[in-house]
Amino acid sequence: MATDVVQYALLGLISVRPEGAHGYQLKVKFDALYGDFWSLNYGQLYRTLDRLERAGLVQCTEEVQSGRPSRKVYRITASGQHSLDDWLLLPPTDEPRPLRDDLSVKLLFLTEARREETLALVRSQRAIYLHHLARLTKRRTVLEESGQDMFVTRLLLLQADMRVRADLAWLDLVEKELLQRIEGKKAPRPTPPKHR
Amino acid sequence: MIRFDNVSKVFGEGQTRVDALRGLSLQIPARQFCTIMGPSGSGKSTVLHLVARLTKPTEGEIYLGDRPLSGMAERDAAMMRRREIGFVFQFFHLIPYLSAEENVSLPLLLDGLSSASVRQQTERVLTLVDLLHRRRHKPSELSGGEMQRVAIARALVTSPRVILADEPTGNLDSTASHAIMRLLRRSSDELGVTVLMVTHDPVCASYGERVVRLMDGQVVEDIDVTEGASEEVSKHVAHRRQDG
Incomplete structure (x- = not known):
């Protein structure tokens, strides 16, 4: 903030x-x-x-x-x-930001040889977001069950939901692209995964 | 309660061979609400089909309770599905010409229960999903969220030990999705049902206590999302946020 x-x-x-x-x-x-x-x-x-x-x-x-x-x-x-x-x-001037932590900067500087470690970073980041989402979900459930009128808090929780969801979708994309690059460097597998 | 012991599943052979699962080992304790996530083709739905014995593993074994599933006779497997497993699907799979109440009572009628107990059980689950007042409506007269609540009532009416849910909110807006996820959460908390759910949606996954991520038929992440674990992680996030 x-x-x-x-x-x-x-x-x-x-x-x-x-x-x-x-x-x-x-x-x-x-x-x-x-x-x-x-x-x-x-x-x-x-x-x-x-x-x-x-x-x-x-x-x-x-x-x-x-x-x-x-x-x-x-x-x-x-x-x-x-x-x-x-x-x-005053209209909000905050520009839309990507992940507001160090991962995006790390991605810039982690060299090609360290892609597996980058992948581990992406995965731990995902766990962090899922935990955060679980806490938000619990709060929303408590709010809904309390029957109180928490109009703004509810909207903030929904906003947080949407942001975390967008960040997670981006992490999925980062992971997919990293894997494709790692796979590209290795010999092709005998049974490449196919979409079913 | 549900155990996968080094399970592999191969579909097709030669050029068309697909390795859906590669040596998967996984234990899901009774009453746990466990979510399976992962990209398309990672083996998520195969896991559900194996638990329901709709398909058999190529290698390894799956146990429901103490029972190994692969050697089970078809008749016993059908009985197990009807009595012990409830299914919830993305597209509801309700019978269009039957009312909500008739859809829900169908598994009990197939089991030959008395009409008094069919009525009693049906009312119990329709009350639980808050649709008793819509009992006479046909699926076409219900909203998507209501249809899925009927499907959950149908899944719960036999008092199953396990609910298998495949993208249960894939076809619903976010308000209806929250209602469905709260029902699944309550099924686990209050009725002691083990819930195994496949979803793409992390918000839905956040209702469970565990997220297993599959990729190429293997577990790549197994995340505990319960309160204790979440506090540790939020401290970490708060700490990093102050730095930034």
């Missing part, structure tokens, strides 16, 4: 809490909404909150708690609300 998207996600979460929100609440809320898609650690969270404060998009106040250390509470400013509204209405 790009930095500015995290920033706006947090700004949005702060905006729906006029009474103010503290870091831990934001982290819990963020994870509940996006945990299946994006991970956000506390370091990123507080760096982003500092950035929002410096930009004047949120206002931070110290809240004194009896018997416990005081904590910072964040509220959205008028300028923050304005910035959030602008961003919400």
Whole structure:
């Protein structure tokens, strides 16, 4: 998730809490909404909150708690609300990306002699996606059975489904082409597989 | 529960010889929901046909429970298919001039059950697939998803130990597909049925707990997609995402 998207996600979460929100609440809320898609650690969270404060998009106040250390509470400013509204209405500019991890780069640099290892990489990548898909499926089933109206979460889950499916189809293609190249280097088999 | 012991299957000979399976060994425990994936011609459907004893292996042996299948008499094999195995196909294979209820009750009528128990069993499975209210409809009056739910009810009506599903959502949209996959999941979880499914669709495969990938008649991947395994992998992904 790009930095500015995290920033706006947090700004949005702060905006729906006029009474103010503290870091831990934001982290819990963020994870509940996006945990299946994006991970956000506390370091990123507080760096982003500092950035929002410096930009004047949120206002931070110290809240004194009896018997416990005081904590910072964040509220959205008028300028923050304005910035959030602008961003919400701006058409997405994110270009469609292929697999957003290192596999595509590795494919560029793995030499011809290492095709078997590349194939193993493709296969472990597929296992990762299948696990991810299984978690999404479980979440969707729980959502459907809960009967709650989770309109956006459901749409996000469907989007994730479609992306993973596309990535898996691409992995199948990569595997097929790699195998064809490996086969091409070997002596032909006595019984080549045929389509039935 | 289902065991493949070094199974090879060859179709044809000479120029037309096709090695559908090459020394396949595989164990599917009872109650597991196992998916078989792989490119066309990798031997996926042959695996289902061998479990149903619709065909015999060229080499090796297949066991259903403790019973080896290749030496089984045709009559016993037919009995086993009717009583212990439920089939779900891509194109539903319902009888067009029979109602939903008649399609579902057919395997029980063939087994000579009393009409009271046929009615009771049929209502039980039609309720399970949420189609009791459509019991009098003919297949042509049902949607694709509903037809497949009738087919699942028919597969479950004999309380089989195994369901063999060959591309059960191949002909359905994604909403109907999810409903079908949830039914298969429940069959495994609540009725203790072993589900062996062939699919091209990874989303469907994600309803099971195991994905076996075949290529050229051999297992190239055997992936556990259950919760524990998935947490390990997601940590790995999250870690890599933070790096990137």
